[in-house]
Amino acid sequence: MSAGDGAPRRLVDLVIEEEGWLDAVPDIEALAERAARMALDGAGIAADCYEIALLACNDDRIAALNADFRGKPKPTNVLSWPAFDLAPGTAGATPAAPPAGRPDAPVALGDVAIALQTMRREAEDASIPLKDHAIHLILHGCLHLxxxxxxxxxxxxxxxxxxxxxxxxxxxxxPYSEGDAAQPPVS
Known part of the structure; x- marks a missing residue:
């Protein structure tokens, strides 16, 4: 099913809680969609059959979430809450496929939160474009799902x-190269 205009159905349901995102990454909606599709494509999963919720928040909000869900009361760059336990039983094995969805009945894969201030600080410290780091973090978070x-x-x-x-x-x-432009690690 398309958005009605021939475009693919949206994969990402974006909630922008921190208004600074709109100044820092004006095209955050398109960027998030692109990064999430990159994750599913990289895992060999049909993006049009799934949904992902993404919260674009600030350091205070992600620190509270990190404290609540991981017992770590500090900001982090990205957090993920998978809807399904797809982790393999053997280290290095490919995760299980998520339950099958359809374009007209997509399956929710889970939620991802990303913090603007931490992301910005990491990008500046590593001298990498903010958009590139945002794509990497969203891709990373979606792979956790x-x-x-x-x-x-x-x-x-x-x-x-x-x-x-x-x-x-x-x-x-x-992002994992040993060169000067390597991106900071994601958590």
Whole structure:
């Protein structure tokens, strides 16, 4: 099903809680859609059959969420709440596929929150474009919804491999390169 004008159905339901996002990343809606589709594409999943909720918030809000859900009362760059436990039982294995959705009955994959101030600080510290870092963080958060993580070296290699391929294909520098332009780690 399309948006009615021939365009694909929106994957991301974006809530902008921090108004500063509109100045920092005026095209945050299109950027979020692009990054989420990159994640699903990288995992081999049809984006038009799913939905993702994204909260664009500030450091205070993400610190409260981090405290509530992870017991860490401090800001972080991105948090994810998967709707399904898709994690594989073996380190480095591919996560299970999410339940099948359809374009006319998409399945909600979960929620992602991203903090403007932390993201901006990390981008400035690493001398990378703010938009590039935002795409990376949203891509990363969406991969968590799909059962990917970085708890073991094998899992990190799998997840980072998808991120690298998708970002480089989009013309964004490899975030895990050892060069000066490497992006800061995501949590």
């Amino acid at each position: 799909l059962g990917f993580d970085h708890e073991s070296e094998q899992d990190a290699a799998l997840m980072e491999g998808i991120e690298r391929r998708q970002l480089v294909a989009a013309g964004i520098a490899d």
